[in-house]
Amino acid sequence: MLNGAPIVKLVKETKMTSLRPVAHASEDVGAAMRAIGAEARRAARVLANAPRAQKDRALVAAAGSLRGKAADILAANARDVAAAKARGVASAFLDRLMLDEKRIEAMARGLEEIAALPDPVGCVLARFERPNGLVIERVATPLGVVGVIYESRPNVTADAGALCLKSGNAAVLRGGSDSFHSSAAIRACLVDGLKAARLPEAAISAAPSAAREAVAEMLAGLGGALDVIVPRGGRSLVERVQSEARVPVFAHLEGIVHVYVDRAADLGKARAVLINSKMRRTGVCGAAEKLLVDKACASTHLAPLVKALLDNGCAVRGDAAAMDADPRVTKASEEDWRTEYLDAIIAAKVVDGLDAAIEHIETYGSHHTDCILTEDHQAAERFLKEVDSAIVLHNASTQFADGGEFGFGGEIGIATGRMHARGPVGLEQLCTFKYRVHGDGQTRP
Amino acid sequence: MLNGAPIVKLVKETKMTSLRPVAHASEDVGAAMRAIGAEARRAARVLANAPRAQKDRALVAAAGSLRGKAADILAANARDVAAAKARGVASAFLDRLMLDEKRIEAMARGLEEIAALPDPVGCVLARFERPNGLVIERVATPLGVVGVIYESRPNVTADAGALCLKSGNAAVLRGGSDSFHSSAAIRACLVDGLKAARLPEAAISAAPSAAREAVAEMLAGLGGALDVIVPRGGRSLVERVQSEARVPVFAHLEGIVHVYVDRAADLGKARAVLINSKMRRTGVCGAAEKLLVDKACASTHLAPLVKALLDNGCAVRGDAAAMDADPRVTKASEEDWRTEYLDAIIAAKVVDGLDAAIEHIETYGSHHTDCILTEDHQAAERFLKEVDSAIVLHNASTQFADGGEFGFGGEIGIATGRMHARGPVGLEQLCTFKYRVHGDGQTRP
Numbered sequence: 001m002l003n004g005a006p007i008v009k010l011v012k013e014t015k016m017t018s019l020r021p022v023a024h025a026s027e028d029v030g031a032a033m034r035a036i037g038a039e040a041r042r043a044a045r046v047l048a049n050a051p052r053a054q055k056d057r058a059l060v061a062a063a064g065s066l067r068g069k070a071a072d073i074l075a076a077n078a079r080d081v082a083a084a085k086a087r088g089v090a091s092a093f094l095d096r097l098m099l100d101e102k103r104i105e106a107m108a109r110g111l112e113e114i115a116a117l118p119d120p121v122g123c124v125l126a127r128f129e130r131p132n133g134l135v136i137e138r139v140a141t142p143l144g145v146v147g148v149i150y151e152s153r154p155n156v157t158a159d160a161g162a163l164c165l166k167s168g169n170a171a172v173l174r175g176g177s178d179s180f181h182s183s184a185a186i187r188a189c190l191v192d193g194l195k196a197a198r199l200p201e202a203a204i205s206a207a208p209s210a211a212r213e214a215v216a217e218m219l220a221g222l223g224g225a226l227d228v229i230v231p232r233g234g235r236s237l238v239e240r241v242q243s244e245a246r247v248p249v250f251a252h253l254e255g256i257v258h259v260y261v262d263r264a265a266d267l268g269k270a271r272a273v274l275i276n277s278k279m280r281r282t283g284v285c286g287a288a289e290k291l292l293v294d295k296a297c298a299s300t301h302l303a304p305l306v307k308a309l310l311d312n313g314c315a316v317r318g319d320a321a322a323m324d325a326d327p328r329v330t331k332a333s334e335e336d337w338r339t340e341y342l343d344a345i346i347a348a349k350v351v352d353g354l355d356a357a358i359e360h361i362e363t364y365g366s367h368h369t370d371c372i373l374t375e376d377h378q379a380a381e382r383f384l385k386e387v388d389s390a391i392v393l394h395n396a397s398t399q400f401a402d403g404g405e406f407g408f409g410g411e412i413g414i415a416t417g418r419m420h421a422r423g424p425v426g427l428e429q430l431c432t433f434k435y436r437v438h439g440d441g442q443t444r445p
Numbered sequence: 446m447l448n449g450a451p452i453v454k455l456v457k458e459t460k461m462t463s464l465r466p467v468a469h470a471s472e473d474v475g476a477a478m479r480a481i482g483a484e485a486r487r488a489a490r491v492l493a494n495a496p497r498a499q500k501d502r503a504l505v506a507a508a509g510s511l512r513g514k515a516a517d518i519l520a521a522n523a524r525d526v527a528a529a530k531a532r533g534v535a536s537a538f539l540d541r542l543m544l545d546e547k548r549i550e551a552m553a554r555g556l557e558e559i560a561a562l563p564d565p566v567g568c569v570l571a572r573f574e575r576p577n578g579l580v581i582e583r584v585a586t587p588l589g590v591v592g593v594i595y596e597s598r599p600n601v602t603a604d605a606g607a608l609c610l611k612s613g614n615a616a617v618l619r620g621g622s623d624s625f626h627s628s629a630a631i632r633a634c635l636v637d638g639l640k641a642a643r644l645p646e647a648a649i650s651a652a653p654s655a656a657r658e659a660v661a662e663m664l665a666g667l668g669g670a671l672d673v674i675v676p677r678g679g680r681s682l683v684e685r686v687q688s689e690a691r692v693p694v695f696a697h698l699e700g701i702v703h704v705y706v707d708r709a710a711d712l713g714k715a716r717a718v719l720i721n722s723k724m725r726r727t728g729v730c731g732a733a734e735k736l737l738v739d740k741a742c743a744s745t746h747l748a749p750l751v752k753a754l755l756d757n758g759c760a761v762r763g764d765a766a767a768m769d770a771d772p773r774v775t776k777a778s779e780e781d782w783r784t785e786y787l788d789a790i791i792a793a794k795v796v797d798g799l800d801a802a803i804e805h806i807e808t809y810g811s812h813h814t815d816c817i818l819t820e821d822h823q824a825a826e827r828f829l830k831e832v833d834s835a836i837v838l839h840n841a842s843t844q845f846a847d848g849g850e851f852g853f854g855g856e857i858g859i860a861t862g863r864m865h866a867r868g869p870v871g872l873e874q875l876c877t878f879k880y881r882v883h884g885d886g887q888t889r890p
Contacts, residue, residue, distance in 0.1 A: 005873070011699075035462070045807070045833070048831075049830060049831055051861060061872055122830075128851075128852055130850070130851075130852055134841055134845065136852075140726075141833070143863050143864075144863060165611070165692045208461045211526075227863050227864075228864065248693065248864045253451050266886070269885075269886035272886060272888055273884075273886060273887075273888055275888075276888035276889060280889055289520035301821065310655055324861075360488070380883075384568075384881045385494060386494055387842065388492075388493065388586070388879075389492070390879055390880065391879065391880045391882060392879060392882070393879070393881075393882040393884060394880055394882065394883050394884060395883075395884040395885055395886050395887070396579055396882050396883075396884025396885075396886070396887045396888075397887060397888045397889050398883075399580065399888075399889040400882060400887070400889055405571055405575070405889065406573075406581055406880070407575055407576075408582075418588050418589060418672050418863055418877040419588075419672075419673065419693045419865045419877070420864045420865040422877055424879060424881045424882075430813060432863045432864070432867055433838065433867055434834065434835055434867060434868070435835065435836045435837070435851070435867075436838075436839075436842075437836060437838040437839065437841050438825075438839050438840075438843060439718075439838060439839060439840040439841025439842075440714075440840055440841075440843075441711070441717060441718060441840050441841070442718075442840070442841045442842060442845070443717055443718060443721035443725070443841075443842045443844075444721060444725055444844040444845055444850065
């Protein structure tokens with residue numbers, strides 16, 4: 001959705017004169033973005049050494065500013081909403097874009113909650129004394145400059161900006177062009193907070209316009225200034241960032257989330273966890289998408305589970321066994337096992353025990369979140385060990401796949417990559433570390 | 446050094462007939478490498494779940510095989526050495542390439558030492574209980590498949606292969622073409638170990654030929670199979686890997702290592718640490734390259750430190766103050782502050798206190814290793830906090846920048862990137878983690 005149309009449009013508008021204006025526009029945005037990157041890098045050095053109290057003061061002051069400037073934010077949002085309506089966007093899109101007093105208050109409270117979290121910077125992660133008397137500490141330090149590319153949710157401006165600030169990172173934000181005015185108004189409040197705490201404004205900066213070139217410039221790393229990019233949005237955005245970014249990315253492309261009901265599963269528990277995993281919210285990445293039932297308990301467990309899903313308004317696509325279990329089940333295709341519905345649909349099948357379940361998940365899964373339901377401790381241990389996903393659960397809803405539910409006090413995203421961050425990316429994962437070595441004149445023989 | 450010549454040569458040899466043989470050769474190596482990647486990925490799943498005893502058995506058996514097949518290894522090495530001599534390589538190069546009984550014994554002992562280290566896989570890195578009774582553990586798991594691209598040191602085959610194996614990772618090794626036969630003979634011993642422990646041979650695989658295309662294929666990620674690449678070698682290799690790799694890289698390009706002598710430094714201690722930092726071995730990445738002396742103690746400390754360096758055989762290039770301190774000091778150029786000599790040369794200057802020292806290091810440094818010499822605890826704390834390097838030391842030689850010295854029992858390299866691994870990359874940093882969530886039927890409200 002970030003590709004194509006607008007760039008083509010720009011070229012069309014200018015092709016009858018000369019291509020130079022296009023190049024110029026691009027160069028201007030590029031230069032502006034690289035300048036923002038350089039400023040962010042400088043700000044990151046200040047932030048990295050800022051004491052906790054100063055960062056928290058900025059967050060609390062920003063919360064105050066959000067409340068004080070609510071009218072400005074709503075006016076800016078009204079402009080974005082009017083433009084979106086004029087373009088005839090879908091109602092789900094409008095809902096994500098729209099702000100009201102309640103959502104502004106929720107943002108303000110979010111900032112205060114982040115202020116109340118412990119400072120991750122400076123935490124001693126490990127400490128060891130060597131035989132020669134050297135004391136070596138591994139200490140958490142900020143990553144540096146975090147780029148956040150998001151779509152139409154303007155509240156990401158506050159959430160992501162605050163998480164970066166608290167973790168001592170500078171943030172470069174690039175919100176969707178649809179929420180440009182809303183995001184700018186929210187960022188102005190964050191800047192109020194930074195000023196109140198005498199922190200550099202560049203600690204939380206934003207692309208200067210809604211120009212699409214800003215995204216390309218960020219994917220290229222802002223001239224070496226960006227340490228990591230976090231995309232927040234739909235599949236097409238994440239896919240583009242993952243394939244084009246020249247800097248590390250914290251992201252997940254999709255959550256093909258499995259619930260495996262083992263032969264030793266308690267049926268009542270399994271039903272409750274399954275329905276919650278699938279139906280609590282169907283549009284979140286931790287929502288269950290596949291049900292695997294152990295052949296050994298299919299005769300007792302499959303029909304009631306499928307019925308519960310159907311009775312709760314979930315369409316079920318299944319293998320022959322699932323279709324036998326209930327006439328409302330339709331036939332699942334091979335594609336169904338690879339599809340993230342993000343809707344009230346699930347694919348269900350019988351598998352030949354734990355090994356087959358693990359094999360299915362490793363073949364079709366997305367290494368996001370997977371769950372086993374069983375009263376057999378050994379089976380659970382094997383599943384938790386052998387399923388190679390960021391989050392593996394035993395007897396608990398997959399909808400717990402969330403930084404808040406993990407106690408991280410917020411998350412900037414969920415990562416399924418294997419480098420640095422995996423699972424919910426909270427304050428701790430927005431940090432790297434360094435080694436501090438304390439000596440008394442030691443030399444190496 | 447991996448670029449250019451050989452590829453050009455290949456084209457020249459075939460251009461009079463047709464270009465197809467070149468394309469074919471390339472496709473063959475590419476297909477072979479991608480097949481190796483796919484096998485390595487399968488092997489990685491087995492390794493990830495292999496118990497410690499099985500991995501250790503493979504390492505110990507491989508050590509035995511290295512000793513038992515020493516004659517084969519030496520014969521293979523003789524072929525490589527003869528070819529290198531025929532090409533008239535430098536003696537330092539020959540020294541790195543050459544194996545003898547002692548070096549083979551050191552490799553075997555290295556494997557046994559790695560076997561004796563604790564297993565990093567499965568370590569519970571954090572554990573928290575949530576108010577709803579969920580118990581969440583962050584548990585170390587292997588990264589997956591590690592690609593290692595190295596130059597003429599054949600012993601990297603054993604070291605890197607063993608570290609990957611112990612950490613549950615499959616390794617794809619691509620040694621320099623100069624050490625092809627030596628590396629193959631060493632890998633054969635590792636495979637003996639894998640077989641003895643009934644682990645898949647593909648757990649430690651190697652490029653099938655010395656063809657340069659194997660490197661390009663690894664940089665492209667072996668069709669998605671590689672999780673990370675570790676380059677081991679000179680600057681040109683690391684530079685190429687960093688700029689071309691489409692997968693994460695653990696590396697350092699250079700170590701512009703500073704020793705800052707603060708106003709409160711003990712002169713005797715400073716002299717001993719400085720000389721050791723610079724002269725113990727001048728060719729390692731942790732060797733000091735720059736001396737910064739606080740203006741406030743320059744009158745007492747600069748001349749004796751410069752003299753000690755010179756008397757120990759180190760050339761000194763300096764600013765006006767350093768040149769005044771000793772007539773043997775030559776003038777440093779701007780370029781000197783940015784140069785890693787890896788030789789008995791140091792650049793020395795006077796700076797206006799701690800702030801100026803930190804500023805100089807942040808401007809010219811490479812974020813590898815930097816040291817402060819001082820008896821002032823507060824100054825040391827500020828330096829350790831504000832210098833943004835992987836390793837920061839107080840009153841200790843910079844030559845401690847080494848995984849072995851840190852107690853890691855070996856390192857696959859030293860990283861100056863900010864993602865995942867920083868400083869010496871040992872077994873722990875060859876792991877990622879996952880979250881294991883233990884419930885009793887919890888659902889999310």
